[in-house]
Amino acid sequence: MSRKVSPASVAPALLGAFPEPGHDHAHCVDVALKQAESICQERGARLTDVRRRVLELVWRNHRPVGAYEILEHLGNSRKRAQPPTVYRALEFLLAQGLIHRIERLNAYIGCTAPERDHDGQFLICRDCGATAELLDRRIDTAIHAGASAAGFTVEHPTVELEGLCAKCRSHDHHG
Amino acid sequence: MSRKVSPASVAPALLGAFPEPGHDHAHCVDVALKQAESICQERGARLTDVRRRVLELVWRNHRPVGAYEILEHLGNSRKRAQPPTVYRALEFLLAQGLIHRIERLNAYIGCTAPERDHDGQFLICRDCGATAELLDRRIDTAIHAGASAAGFTVEHPTVELEGLCAKCRSHDHHG
DNA sequence: ATGACGTATGTTATGTTATAACAATTGCTG
DNA sequence: CAGCAATTGTTATAACATAACATACGTCAT
Numbered sequence: 001m002s003r004k005v006s007p008a009s010v011a012p013a014l015l016g017a018f019p020e021p022g023h024d025h026a027h028c029v030d031v032a033l034k035q036a037e038s039i040c041q042e043r044g045a046r047l048t049d050v051r052r053r054v055l056e057l058v059w060r061n062h063r064p065v066g067a068y069e070i071l072e073h074l075g076n077s078r079k080r081a082q083p084p085t086v087y088r089a090l091e092f093l094l095a096q097g098l099i100h101r102i103e104r105l106n107a108y109i110g111c112t113a114p115e116r117d118h119d120g121q122f123l124i125c126r127d128c129g130a131t132a133e134l135l136d137r138r139i140d141t142a143i144h145a146g147a148s149a150a151g152f153t154v155e156h157p158t159v160e161l162e163g164l165c166a167k168c169r170s171h172d173h174h175g
Numbered sequence: 176m177s178r179k180v181s182p183a184s185v186a187p188a189l190l191g192a193f194p195e196p197g198h199d200h201a202h203c204v205d206v207a208l209k210q211a212e213s214i215c216q217e218r219g220a221r222l223t224d225v226r227r228r229v230l231e232l233v234w235r236n237h238r239p240v241g242a243y244e245i246l247e248h249l250g251n252s253r254k255r256a257q258p259p260t261v262y263r264a265l266e267f268l269l270a271q272g273l274i275h276r277i278e279r280l281n282a283y284i285g286c287t288a289p290e291r292d293h294d295g296q297f298l299i300c301r302d303c304g305a306t307a308e309l310l311d312r313r314i315d316t317a318i319h320a321g322a323s324a325a326g327f328t329v330e331h332p333t334v335e336l337e338g339l340c341a342k343c344r345s346h347d348h349h350g
Numbered sequence: 351a352t353g354a355c356g357t358a359t360g361t362t363a364t365g366t367t368a369t370a371a372c373a374a375t376t377g378c379t380g
Numbered sequence: 381c382a383g384c385a386a387t388t389g390t391t392a393t394a395a396c397a398t399a400a401c402a403t404a405c406g407t408c409a410t
Contacts, residue, residue, distance in 0.1 A: 151341030
C-alpha cells in the first residue's frame, strides 16, 4: 500500500466535466476520502472523525451543500450536533483545500483536485444544481492580466458561473 | 436639457480603475443619480424616493455596502425603516442594473456602467475595501470558452477578485 | 371626482447562515 | 501521569434575508 498517491492515478475524471447520471458515485467519495487521508498525513493535519464525516457529507453528490444540510445528516441518533461543529470542520477542510466554498450559494463542494493549491472556477447548473470545477489557465491568465492593468494584484479569485449544463440545455430544447 | 445621455459624456473615469483618494465623490454620486433618473425614465421604471435614497447610500463610497448598513442610514429621525424596505429597493436597483451584488461580501455596490447590460468583474482590495468594476472582454471570452469546452452555457458569471490595490500594495512594501 | 386596479411601501414575524465565548474532552509529549 | 495544545461540545447571539399581510399611492376609465 503506497502512502503517496500519484495524482494521475486517483484524480477523478471530472475536472471541467459533469459526472454521468449513472456513474459510480461511491467511487468518487472513496477517492476523495483516500486523497484527504493521504494529504492530511503528509501535512501532519488531523483528519478527525467529525471532519471526515463532514467531508463525506459534502461529497454526497456533485452539488454544493449547505452547512445546515450537513448538520441534519451529522446527528447521532440521540443528540444533534450544533452549528459550530460543522463550521469548524468546514473551516479545516477549506484550509486544507479539500473543499471549496461557493459564495453565491453559501454552500460547499468537494474539491476534485485537492493535491493542487488553487482557487477553482465553478460551473453551476441553474436547472439541476450539478456543479463542476474547472481549472482553466486561460481564465486565470485573463483575470490576472485584466486586474494588473488596473494596478491590482489578485490573491483570491472567485469565479462562479451560473448557467445550463449540457444535459439540461438539451432538455430545455426538447421539452 | 437632453433626456438621452450619451455614455461617453457621463461615464465616470472609473471603469477598471480605483478612484483617487481625494477625488470629488459628490460628483460620482451626482452622476450615478442622474444616470439612474435617465435610465428609469427611458424604461418607464419608477425611481421612487426610497429607491433613490438607497441608491445614494450605496454610492456613499467606493466600497460594497451591506443592506443593514444602508438601513441604519435610511432612518427618518423618528422611525427606523425595516429590512424589507431596503431589500426591495435593492432588488429594484439590481433589476435595473444600477447596482451589483458582491456575493463574497453579501453587499452591494453602485454600477459604473448602468447603461450597459452586463455582469461585471470586481476587484476588491482586502486592505482598504475599495472595489472597482472591470468590464474586460478578454476575461468574458476566456470564461465562455472554458465553460463551453465542458458543454456548459454561462448565463450569469460571478467574478470577484480579492487582492491588493496599487495603493495598499505600495504601503505594504514600504511599511 | 371616484372607484377599481396595480404598484409600492409599511409592519410583524420568522427563516437562514454564521460566529463569539467558554467549558469539557482528547491526544500528544516530556 | 502532568502539562499543554488542539479539538469538540454547548449556549447564546449576530448578521443576512424573506414570507405574509396591511396600508398607501398613482393612474386610468367611467
